[in-house]
Amino acid sequence: MYKQPSRNVSSAQIINKMKDLSNVVSIEVDAGSEGQRVDNFLMRVCKGVPRSHVYRILRTGQVRVNSRRVDATYRLQPGDRVRIPPMRLAERTKKTVPPLELPVVFEDDALLVVNKPAGTAVHGGSGVSFGVIEQMRAARPQLRFLELAHRLDRETSGLLVLVKKRSALTALHAALREGRVRKEYLTLVKGVWRNDKQRVDLPLKKFLTQSGERRVSVDREGRESQTVFRKKRGLADFTLLSAELLTGRTHQIRVHLTHLGFPIAGDDKYGDFELNRVLAKRGLKRMFLHAGDIEFVHPLSGEAVKLRVPLPEDLSRFLDSLES
Numbered sequence: 001m002y003k004q005p006s007r008n009v010s011s012a013q014i015i016n017k018m019k020d021l022s023n024v025v026s027i028e029v030d031a032g033s034e035g036q037r038v039d040n041f042l043m044r045v046c047k048g049v050p051r052s053h054v055y056r057i058l059r060t061g062q063v064r065v066n067s068r069r070v071d072a073t074y075r076l077q078p079g080d081r082v083r084i085p086p087m088r089l090a091e092r093t094k095k096t097v098p099p100l101e102l103p104v105v106f107e108d109d110a111l112l113v114v115n116k117p118a119g120t121a122v123h124g125g126s127g128v129s130f131g132v133i134e135q136m137r138a139a140r141p142q143l144r145f146l147e148l149a150h151r152l153d154r155e156t157s158g159l160l161v162l163v164k165k166r167s168a169l170t171a172l173h174a175a176l177r178e179g180r181v182r183k184e185y186l187t188l189v190k191g192v193w194r195n196d197k198q199r200v201d202l203p204l205k206k207f208l209t210q211s212g213e214r215r216v217s218v219d220r221e222g223r224e225s226q227t228v229f230r231k232k233r234g235l236a237d238f239t240l241l242s243a244e245l246l247t248g249r250t251h252q253i254r255v256h257l258t259h260l261g262f263p264i265a266g267d268d269k270y271g272d273f274e275l276n277r278v279l280a281k282r283g284l285k286r287m288f289l290h291a292g293d294i295e296f297v298h299p300l301s302g303e304a305v306k307l308r309v310p311l312p313e314d315l316s317r318f319l320d321s322l323e324s
Helices: 011-017 038-045 051-059 132-139 166-177 252-259 273-281 313-323
Strands: 025-028 081-084 104-107 111-116 157-163 182-190 197-201 204-208 214-218 226-235 238-245 289-297 304-308
Touching: 038 051, 038 081, 104 304, 111 132, 132 157, 157 166, 166 289, 182 252, 182 313, 204 252, 214 252, 226 252, 226 313, 238 252
Parallel strands: 157 289
Antiparallel strands: 025 081, 104 111, 111 157, 182 238, 182 289, 197 226, 204 214, 226 238, 289 304
């Protein structure tokens, strides 16, 4: 059994030595974890602890950074002291993660940008054993480091950025926080959108349903959330919009549009469920949301990176059916 250390130790030492977490452990963050979200740090350090339990101990304040409560989005700095409460590690059965190679849109020594299909989770958790990141690691075992730079909802298709170097990840995370990464989506909404361009500034707050499922709503006490919508074209009783994220909150586009009375076609969390059933019979089997464009400065070379992927065939085919 691993005993509580008498002094702070590095995360690498903890990972190498820890057999369980039956005592309180204090970890001093080293430079290798700079800028990493505390939830991702805990899941890396606490191998074998279910993701749901990691979020529970964060929610209830059992995890402390420098003796203070933090939420899951807190980004660690070198020298931070992370208190991890007692936890038993379940005996893990070795699971084989099938390798997955997705269409590569851009790749160099630091970055790997892929075109993610709808229906594929970006990581394991919430009933999903594995996602893009675990499968890409299995497909490329020669890479010593591979992490997600950002996330896409499971049903959202399009550009997903993975990073091969910690320094690149830290720099890209800073660019995302500071609004220096431009991300634009295409989405089809119910209703006739009037304005050619509309900036929406509505704060969003996360909450849990009675069944324990994560949801987001517009709330004056929520976090600042801004989206710029541009009208592309009207299609019968629908409108095709582009959505540019000025902030990157969970479910931001979906919740902003539903709150305004323009739910995304096929959205099974915030959409018009009766309409979704009708649309499914007409060929739309998923949420109509596609991450088509991304622009940023390369975190290491400083060069401009501009990437675009077209609508997948299923969404293009559905648009054609509306126009016919």
